[in-house]
Amino acid sequence: xxxxxxxxxxxxxxxxxxxxxxxxxxxxxxxxxxxxxxxxxxxxxxxxxxxxxxxxxxxxxxxxxxxxxxxxxxxxxxxxxxxxxxxxxxxxxxxxxxxxxxxxxxxxxxxxxxxxxxxxxxxxxxxxxxxxxxxxxxxxxxxxxxxxxxxxxxxxxxxxxxxxxxxxxxxxxxxxxxxxxxxxxxxxxxxxxxxxxxxxxxxxxxxxxxxxxxxxxxxxxxxxxxxxxxxxxxxxxxxxxxxxxxxxxxxx
Amino acid sequence: xxxxxxxxxxxxxxxxxxxxxxxxxxxxxxxxxxxxxxxxxxxxxxxxxxxxxxxxxxxxxxxxxxxxxxxxxxxxxxxxxxxxxxxxxxxxxxxxxxxxxxxxxxxxxxxxxxxxxxxxxxxxxxxxxxxxxxxxxxxxxxxxxxxxxxxxxxxxxxxxxxxxxxxxxxxxxxxxxxxxxxxxxxxxxxxxxxxxxxxxxxxxxxxxxxxxxxxxxxxxxxxxxxxxxxxxxxxxxxxxxxxxxxxxxxxx
DNA sequence: GAGTGGTCTAGACCACTGA
DNA sequence: CAGTGGTCTAGACCACTCG
Numbered sequence: 001x002x003x004x005x006x007x008x009x010x011x012x013x014x015x016x017x018x019x020x021x022x023x024x025x026x027x028x029x030x031x032x033x034x035x036x037x038x039x040x041x042x043x044x045x046x047x048x049x050x051x052x053x054x055x056x057x058x059x060x061x062x063x064x065x066x067x068x069x070x071x072x073x074x075x076x077x078x079x080x081x082x083x084x085x086x087x088x089x090x091x092x093x094x095x096x097x098x099x100x101x102x103x104x105x106x107x108x109x110x111x112x113x114x115x116x117x118x119x120x121x122x123x124x125x126x127x128x129x130x131x132x133x134x135x136x137x138x139x140x141x142x143x144x145x146x147x148x149x150x151x152x153x154x155x156x157x158x159x160x161x162x163x164x165x166x167x168x169x170x171x172x173x174x175x176x177x178x179x180x181x182x183x184x185x186x187x188x189x190x191x192x193x194x195x196x197x198x199x200x201x202x203x204x205x206x207x208x209x210x211x212x213x214x215x216x217x218x219x220x221x222x223x224x225x226x227x228x229x230x231x232x233x234x235x236x237x238x239x240x241x242x243x244x245x246x247x248x249x250x251x252x
Numbered sequence: 253x254x255x256x257x258x259x260x261x262x263x264x265x266x267x268x269x270x271x272x273x274x275x276x277x278x279x280x281x282x283x284x285x286x287x288x289x290x291x292x293x294x295x296x297x298x299x300x301x302x303x304x305x306x307x308x309x310x311x312x313x314x315x316x317x318x319x320x321x322x323x324x325x326x327x328x329x330x331x332x333x334x335x336x337x338x339x340x341x342x343x344x345x346x347x348x349x350x351x352x353x354x355x356x357x358x359x360x361x362x363x364x365x366x367x368x369x370x371x372x373x374x375x376x377x378x379x380x381x382x383x384x385x386x387x388x389x390x391x392x393x394x395x396x397x398x399x400x401x402x403x404x405x406x407x408x409x410x411x412x413x414x415x416x417x418x419x420x421x422x423x424x425x426x427x428x429x430x431x432x433x434x435x436x437x438x439x440x441x442x443x444x445x446x447x448x449x450x451x452x453x454x455x456x457x458x459x460x461x462x463x464x465x466x467x468x469x470x471x472x473x474x475x476x477x478x479x480x481x482x483x484x485x486x487x488x489x490x491x492x493x494x495x496x497x498x499x500x501x502x503x504x
Numbered sequence: 505g506a507g508t509g510g511t512c513t514a515g516a517c518c519a520c521t522g523a
Numbered sequence: 524c525a526g527t528g529g530t531c532t533a534g535a536c537c538a539c540t541c542g
Contacts, residue, residue: 018518018519020529020530020531021530021531022530022531046507046508046509047508047509048507048508056531056532057531057532057533058532058533059530059531059532059533060530060531060532062509062510063530063531065509071504072504076509076510077508077509077539077540078508078509078510078538078539078540079507079508079509079510079538079539079540079541080507080508080509080539080540080541081507081508081509082508082509095503096503098501098503100448191504192502192503192504193502193503193504194500194501194502194503195500195501195502195503196352196498196499196500197449197471197494197498197499197500197501198471198494198498198499199451199452199469199470199471199492199494200451200469200494201469215467217451217452217453217469217470218451218469219449219450219451219471223503240451242449242450242451242452246448246449246450246474247448247449247450248446248447248448248449249350249446249447249449249501250444250445250446250447251347251348251350251444251445251446251447251475252323252324252443252444252445270537270538272510272511272512273511273512274511274512295527298526298527298528299527299528300526300527308512308513309512309513309514310513310514311511311512311513311514312511312512312513314528314529315511315512317528328528328529329520329521329527329528330519330520330521330527330528330529331519331520331521331522331526331527331528331529332520332521332522332526332527332528333521333526333527333528334527334528
């Protein structure tokens with residue numbers, strides 16, 4: 001590998017035009033992940049092998065892996081190897097759902113599918129997902145319950161183009177987190193997400209599902225999830241009942 | 253420095269009992285920060301100087317600094333040096349306040365102090381701040397407004413022992429973020445915080461201050477802030493109006 | 505014991521800052 | 524220009540896992 005990149009344009013083009021070697025390696029490795037050369041749950045080649053492949057030192061590969069691990073794309077396990085992160089594992093189940101019960105541990109949520117149907121993307125949804133208006137989308141509604149008590153009402157929009165063949169049956173049959181299904185069945189891996197949180201009053205249908213009074217205060221959590229290259233692939237609006245749960249956030 | 257630590261107890265005591273050199277260096281540097289040998293905004297010694305002081309290689313110091321920078325305790329500036337992070341700077345003003353206007357940029361918030369008085373800690377506050385019940389605390393109430401519109405009502409509890417001499421006058425006189433004042437005037441630096449977020453209905457007094465109707469839905473943001481050693485030093489309950497703002501969170 | 509990631513070193517050179 | 528942090532290398536050794 002060379003440290004300097006050939007300039008894509010004459011020097012007139014601005015910009016740093018300098019990228020450290022390990023960043024170039026990181027970009028190459030990200031492509032291997034994106035193109036599913038390495039699949040979720042599998043081990044990637046050892047640091048030594050990668051160093052040989054890219055013709056750099058182990059330390060340089062290491063720094064690239066460090067950053068990918070910091071971004072939760074890879075997981076290192078000493079003595080075993082470096083693995084592609086997956087949403088299927090137990091201990092990462094609640095990386096995206098930040099709702100905690102007032103007392104006790106996270107987890108123990110049960111899912112109930114309400115419906116799953118195809119429709120045309122409304123303007124607002126299309127814009128968020130970078131689709132054309134009236135492009136086909138799949139809309140999923142479901143409820144999460146904690147010990148028989150409904151706590152979350154989710155309304156999920158997915159681009160049909162990426163999730164061909166997703167049906168209510170397949171959703172209902174699936175065990176484990178939804179992002180695990182997306183990953184294993186559709187090759188769509190959620191990397192990061194942005195949430196916008198507001199307080200709203202429950203409307204009649206939502207109140208009914210969540211067993212609350214109309215106008216009860218609810219957390220509205222609008223989540224836009226991105227895959228590789230910051231491409232948005234899911235828009236989700238959750239209504240969270242916070243009578244015995246809270247949304248947890250760590251600032252640092 | 254030696255890599256192995258002398259065992260504090262006979263081998264019967266469990267535990268890894270192995271701490272890498274750079275972690276030991278990191279701990280020493282954290283103490284220098286905690287004891288104000290290096291003050292917010294100032295430069296710490298160069299990597300070479302620290303390597304000489306601790307009798308390790310530059311790379312080892314570097315790794316320690318890397319972690320402290322990742323935890324926002326230090327800030328690296330290429331060509332200039334490594335600096336102690338501070339809450340006084342512009343670009344970190346909104347590291348802790350995650351409220352964004354629906355349209356436009358963050359910032360532009362004005363503060364108005366409602367009151368600041370001494371009282372005895374109620375049980376719940378005492379527990380969170382790890383004080384004894386009825387230990388003296390300072391309670392501050394204030395409003396944040398965005399373009400003349402009140403948006404946040406904060407209720408803040410501080411242990412009197414740490415903030416001796418904090419008065420309404422000093423609070424009112426101060427420009428810039430409150431955490432900047434705590435840092436420069438009281439030597440208390442907020443390192444990280446945990447927030448618990450719920451949706452609640454506005455009570456009459458809160459509604460009046462925020463110019464909303466009674467029972468309007470509000471975000472209740474309960475923040476526990478910690479200083480070095482994860483010692484809790486502030487409990488804050490904010491009520492956020494989310495009619496034209498939202499709480500932003502990034503998941504990754 | 506062989507293979508993995510994790511630590512540590514010493515030295516070279518690069519990019520950035522400011523006097 | 525000297526001094527800072529940032530990158531890269533080559534090699535040694537350590538801690539962990541598993542057969």
